[in-house]
Each structure stands twice: as structure tokens, then as C-alpha cells.
Amino acid sequence: FYKKIIDLISTSTLNKSLLTAPLLKYVAIIAVSFTLANIFMRWGQYLVTRFQSNVMKNLIDLTFTKLQNHSYSFFADSFSGSLVNKSKKFVKSSETMHDIILDNFWQPFIAFVSIFIVFFIQSPPIALIFLVVYFLYSIIIILMSRKTIKAYVDKANADSRVTGYI
16 A cells, blocks of 8 residues: 555646545555554454463462372472472473464464565565575574574573472
8 A cells, every 4th residue: 555655646647636535545544454453463462361371370270289299208308499490480381382382483474474475466476586585594594493402402401400300
């Protein structure tokens, strides 16, 4: 719609007063689009927050139910602070994994599909170039993440040695 507004203003031989109606129409379409996008974004954030808080509550209940099933000797042989820390890490890891899935995979996938559709409608050769560049970029990111994941695993193992095992 931005293109249509610019084309209408720059190439129009119509009287400026006759341009008002089509310009207002395009501006209204853009305003409604932004408003709907904002509503859906807020609704999505609400649903994600609600889902995560329910999952975290259920995981906390599960963790402490499992801890209560252990014998006295289990607690006597384990540092209770490390058990609480492990429980918190377990619950927090669920939220972190969900955020990673949403932020690093789902939202970029939606953006990629949307951009690809627009490019394909406007110019299929540009869409194919975009597709090739996207897959090359994805391959590079996958290779780089495989190298860095070892550091994260080492850090988690070191943290486990310090805080104890359940």
C-alpha cells in the first residue's frame, strides 16, 4: 500500500483534491492492518504467558511431589540447597526451551513464509534468490551452533558438579 500511495502522489495528473479519497483509503487500510497486527501480537503474548505459567506451576508441583516421595536418608545424604536449585533449574529450563522454540524457530519461520509469499507474488526470481540465501544462512547457523553447544554442555556439567545431582 505504501507503493500505491507513492505512485498515486507522484504519477497522478488528477487535481490534488481528488486524491484525498484514495489516499485516505490507503492510509485507513494501513492503520487497520497495524491495529490488527498489534491486537494479534498482544493476544499471542497473553496466550504464551498463560501457557508458560500453567506449565511452570505443574512442573513445580511435580518436582516437589517427587521430592516428597524420597526417604529421609536421601535428604540426609544430599545438600537440600542443591535440591531446591535443581528443582528451580528444571522448571526454568521448560520456560527457556519454550521461549527458544517460539523466538528462534516459530517467529522467524512465520516471517520467512510471509516474506517469501510477498516476494513470489511480486517477482519470482527474487523469491528464488531469497530462498537460496535463506538456506545458505540456515546451514551456516546450524554449523556454528554445533560448535558452541559443547561449551553450553560443559557449563551445565560444571554447574551440576557444584550444586549436586537429584
